[in-house]
Amino acid sequence: MKMKKTNSTKFLSIILTVLLLGNISCKKDDEVANPSAGFEYDSESEVPFGVPLKVAFYNNSSNTIDATTYLWDFGDGIGTSTEKEPIYTYEKGGSYTVSLTVSNSTSKTSIYTEVIELTNQLVGVWKMDMEAASTIDTFDVLGAMEFGEIAGWDGQKWTIAGEGGFSTFWSNVIFKGDYFGRTMLFDNEFTFTADGVFERKLIGDQFLFYAGEQTLPESVDWIAGDGTSLNGYKSKDNMSWALSENQDNNETSVLTLRGDANAVPWLGMYFAGNVNMVSEECEYVVSLVNNNQLIVSGVSNLFAPDNLFVIKFKRVQ
Numbered sequence: 001m002k003m004k005k006t007n008s009t010k011f012l013s014i015i016l017t018v019l020l021l022g023n024i025s026c027k028k029d030d031e032v033a034n035p036s037a038g039f040e041y042d043s044e045s046e047v048p049f050g051v052p053l054k055v056a057f058y059n060n061s062s063n064t065i066d067a068t069t070y071l072w073d074f075g076d077g078i079g080t081s082t083e084k085e086p087i088y089t090y091e092k093g094g095s096y097t098v099s100l101t102v103s104n105s106t107s108k109t110s111i112y113t114e115v116i117e118l119t120n121q122l123v124g125v126w127k128m129d130m131e132a133a134s135t136i137d138t139f140d141v142l143g144a145m146e147f148g149e150i151a152g153w154d155g156q157k158w159t160i161a162g163e164g165g166f167s168t169f170w171s172n173v174i175f176k177g178d179y180f181g182r183t184m185l186f187d188n189e190f191t192f193t194a195d196g197v198f199e200r201k202l203i204g205d206q207f208l209f210y211a212g213e214q215t216l217p218e219s220v221d222w223i224a225g226d227g228t229s230l231n232g233y234k235s236k237d238n239m240s241w242a243l244s245e246n247q248d249n250n251e252t253s254v255l256t257l258r259g260d261a262n263a264v265p266w267l268g269m270y271f272a273g274n275v276n277m278v279s280e281e282c283e284y285v286v287s288l289v290n291n292n293q294l295i296v297s298g299v300s301n302l303f304a305p306d307n308l309f310v311i312k313f314k315r316v317q
Helices: 007-031 168-173 179-186
Strands: 039-044 054-059 067-073 087-089 094-104 109-118 124-128 145-148 189-192 197-201 206-208 214-216 236-245 253-258 281-289 293-299 308-315
Touching: 039 094, 039 109, 054 094, 124 179, 179 206
Parallel strands: none
Antiparallel strands: 039 054, 054 087, 067 094, 094 109, 124 189, 124 308, 145 308, 189 197, 197 236, 206 214, 236 253, 253 281, 281 293, 293 308
């Protein structure tokens, strides 16, 4: 004879089923391993010896079968991403603490952080290179500088001054020994910092062509013959620099210096590259030879608009 199930028997069966399912559910949660966040990265410069602004991040986190979310913080106070393997472009070089947070389906999380350094071969302190070998054999000069209709750097070799030749003024006054005392040009220091700051430190009195060809200290006002203030050309530490691709020559870069009304940007010589003498921005074509010689070229505003210059610099720090 079959026994009839009572209500109490049914109730007990339901309770046992619930407890069994709960136990299985808890067991599944316990079996889900905690995720372990981790990543590697690779930076690629978009311009020759430029800051490697574009960074590719490779996610090598483990125990992520049940991972549901990824959260990246790129450490610059601007960028985040929820992609598994993002590519991020930084605005400038520097030191950044990047973090990756991995969360799985059971809300378990893991965080991995790493400091990445985006540096640049241009970063450092540079001086005009008095000892640079000259490529011009028509003048007895040191060769740190060239002026002429086709003076320039083509990414492979030096070109020489054009048919107009070297200016006698520059060959005799700038390049030879202490003549007229203008060797102070080779003492001045130009600093590019990793965070994009450009600093100019003038050492000793400076020869000012536009101030009546005087040699003056920085302690006095620098005034041009037409009354224009040249004080913006003194030592400054609040300018900025940036590199960009040179569309005309992929082995060189375009260096842009920016200042303001009180800090006129120039590199090497104040008339070289700053077209209108009071500009708050100027550009140069630059190339790095090994890690210790910098070649800078551009248009000189001292001569005709089509007259070019090339200056060689050496790294001192």
